[in-house]
Amino acid sequence: MPSYGFLSTHPPTRCGLASFNSLLAAHLTADGARGGVVRVTDSSDDQRALPGVVHTWAARTPAGWRDAAAALNAFDVVIVQHEYGIYPGADGQDVLPLLRRLAVPSIVVLHTVLSHPTTRQKSLLEQIVGAAGAVVTMTGTARDRLLVGYSVDPAKVTVIPHGAADQVGVPATRRTRPHLLTWGLLGPGKGIEWSLRALARLQDLDPTPTFTVAGRTHPKVIEHHGEAYRAGLHQLGAQLGVAHAVDYQAVYHDPAALGALIRSADVVLLPYDSREQVTSGVLVEAVAAGVPVVATPFPHAVELLTGGPGLVVPHQDPAALAAAIRRILTEPGLAARLAGRIRPMAAELRWPAVAFRYEALAERLTAARPPVVSAASA
Structure with a gap:
């Protein structure tokens, strides 16, 4: 089995x-495969390294990609999580020289594929795909957007869904009032x-729902705006008479607590404003747990929801949201x-099935890698 380096x-x-x-x-790595993480951090992050972290790439380290690449080259295959905002450089461009410096195959997982990128974002993503051994999108929509909007090799692109926990065995504790839920960084x-x-439009129901x-608030939001968004929500709830x-649970739930919370919900709400979001871990977790979802059409x-386990409503339309x-x-x-x-789709969304597909892709890349010829045998 190959060993895995992770960059994220x-x-x-x-x-x-x-x-x-x-x-x-x-x-x-659950079956004994060797693995190690090169962790990317910025100044606002907790800098403690958990077990399994073999190197830390701090955003302010000049040319930090060199040491990060050296650490990753100790593994058979490297899996890179890609978002424009997490790596140093404009649009996270420092991940590109790292990819080019790798001596082992790489799998780049695209968490965002923009439909209207800037010229630099488009060029950067095309070069990242070019440097990668393989690219993973988590939805067919993201794959189609990548192939239509960017000049990339279609043969490199594989769709593997976002993983979800198996919540089937988690007790579904029903509440006395209908329970609406959303979670994730605020x-x-x-x-x-x-x-x-x-x-506010559902207050005629008996019993009335809770939400x-x-x-927690996203650390980037806190850095630039503090808790203004959360405070505004509290104020709006009071004005509407639903406070x-x-x-509001401003905590980061561990998997067990989150699983119990999800299973207690009657409806998960995802009324995102985004029209770009091609991947939502919250959506996958809710669907895999068998909880009906009401979402906007990101x-x-x-x-995932059209004709499936949820209802899709227009953006910024509380009347339609309430009706659903x-x-x-x-x-x-x-x-x-x-x-x-x-x-029918739950089994392929759960983490063991998702990891198996990454393992198969990694083995295909390592098997296709030309054998290293030593100087003595050359």
Whole structure:
């Protein structure tokens, strides 16, 4: 079996990429394969290195990609998590010389594929795909967007879904009132304000729903704007008369606590403002747990929910959001039908199946690598 080097943000950093990389690394090394993480940090991160971190690439280190690449070359294959904002340089451009310096095959996982990139973003992503041994998108939408909008080799691109925990065995503790839920790092664009306005339209239900907003404010948001967004939500909830029904849990739940919270929900709300988001770990977790979802038509939601385990409503439309929630809570059999639609796809969304596909891709790359000829045999 190959050994794996991973390049990404990583715990104790708390963000979607860090969580994804941590879970992927854990599953790929669960059977004894050797692995190590090169952790990317910035000045706001907790700098403690957890076990499994073999090197830290600090954003302010000049040409830090050189030492990062040297650490990654100790493994058979390297898996790189890509977002424009996590690596040093304009649009994270310092990841490109690192990829070119690798002496081993690389798999680049694209968490974002922009439909309207800047000229520099487009050129950078094309060069990253060119330097990679293989590229993974997590949805067919992202793959299509990449192939249509960028000059890349289609043969390099593989679709592997975002992994999800197996929540089937987690007890589903139902509450006395309908429970609406959203979670993840909080900040503008999450659309929580639309959920609050929808909740205000559901006050005629008996019993009235409660709404849990779980997650800390995104550290980048705190750095630039403090807690202004969260404070604005509290103020809006009070103005709408629903503050008593909203539970803000400003914590980062561990997997067990998050699983219990998800399984207690009647509806997961994802009213994101984004029209670009091609990958949502929250969406995949909710769907895999069998909880009906109401979401706006960001690309991943359209792909996963259309005709599937949820309802899609227009952006920034609290009336439509409230109507969809009302249907799920009151229409006989609808919630069960929506949850039932996940069963055919649930197995392939869970982490063991996802890790198996990465392992197969890694083995294909290492098998295709030309053998190293020693000086003595040359």
